[in-house]
Structure formats: structure tokens, C-alpha cells
Amino acid sequence: LMSRNWEMIMDFKVHGQGRTLYGDGFALWYTNERQLKSGPVFGGKNKFTGLGIFFDTYSNHNGEHSHGHPYVSAVVHNGTQEYDHDSDGTHNELAGCQSSFRGQKHDTFVSIKYINNILTVHTDVRGKGKWVKCFEVKNVILPIGYHIGLSASTGDLADNHDILMLKLYEVDLVPGQTFD
Numbered sequence: 001l002m003s004r005n006w007e008m009i010m011d012f013k014v015h016g017q018g019r020t021l022y023g024d025g026f027a028l029w030y031t032n033e034r035q036l037k038s039g040p041v042f043g044g045k046n047k048f049t050g051l052g053i054f055f056d057t058y059s060n061h062n063g064e065h066s067h068g069h070p071y072v073s074a075v076v077h078n079g080t081q082e083y084d085h086d087s088d089g090t091h092n093e094l095a096g097c098q099s100s101f102r103g104q105k106h107d108t109f110v111s112i113k114y115i116n117n118i119l120t121v122h123t124d125v126r127g128k129g130k131w132v133k134c135f136e137v138k139n140v141i142l143p144i145g146y147h148i149g150l151s152a153s154t155g156d157l158a159d160n161h162d163i164l165m166l167k168l169y170e171v172d173l174v175p176g177q178t179f180d
Helices: none
Strands: 006-015 025-031 049-056 071-078 095-098 108-115 118-124 132-137 147-153 160-170
Touching: 006 025, 025 160, 049 108, 071 118, 071 132, 095 118, 095 132, 147 160
Parallel strands: none
Antiparallel strands: 006 108, 006 160, 025 049, 025 147, 049 071, 071 095, 108 118, 118 132
């Protein structure tokens, strides 16, 4: 991706037979690796360099956190940090929000914007065609030239993680312009 400012919109479905036990989730990656290596972080490598947007459906409850699941979060790593599954990654996340994206009968969407070093995530999981802000984080520094990837993992449980559409837009701004 050779753009400083961009937006991704993804149409996805997470579903399965489980009513109380299901997991683990999936990830959208913006990393320095051209080919995503498999591993324990929602199907991707643990010590990654770049941005991970995680769609976590299973609460591990082995560490402190004060959020429910399903949960959407963002993590930026430099290749040395480990993702802590026991705490559902909350100790090194940039931000996150609870989002009921699993098991919906209608389409579910996420918008991920990176504009002027601000990372903003919105969801549309209620089938109403309205975006709801999940989080916004300022001063996020991501280099250009990284690669987009997707991965998923079910651990010992089972679920379907369907990516129906992923669109990437370059956002052109004139100096001093902001984007909402």
C-alpha cells in the first residue's frame, strides 16, 4: 500500500453452530511482510511488525479486562512484542470496542480509516446502514509500503469467518484539509 491516507471497508460474516462456545476470531493486517506467516494470533504470526485489527469472538478470561465479546481492537507492534491471548490482548492494544458482529443474519461491515496519523474504526453490525464509531486513536505512525492480509483461527472451537468484500480507497487531501 503506497498511500499515506487510506480507508478500507470490509463486508464480513462470523457464524457457526455454537450458541455459547465459539471462537477465536479473525484479523486484518497491515504489516511489513509480503506474505503473512501463520501463527497463534488469529491465524497470523505473533511477533509482527505493523498494525493488526482483531475481531475477537472468544473471551479467554485468563487476565484482567473489562470488556465483553465479540470485541474489535487495534494493536501496533514493532516485531518484538507478543500478543497476550490470556488477557485478550488488552495490555498492548491501542483501543477497542465491544461489537455484536457474530451470528447476525444481515451483512456486517467495518470501516478502517488511517488519515493524518489518526486511526478510526467504525462498524455497521445492526443492519441499519449506519456507522457507529468503535474507536479513534491519534498519533498512530504507520509507514507506507506495507502489505494487507487477512487470517482467522478457531482454536479448539469452530466458527466460520467469511470475508465477502474488502475495498481499499486512497484518500487524497489538500494541505490543511481534514476527513470525517
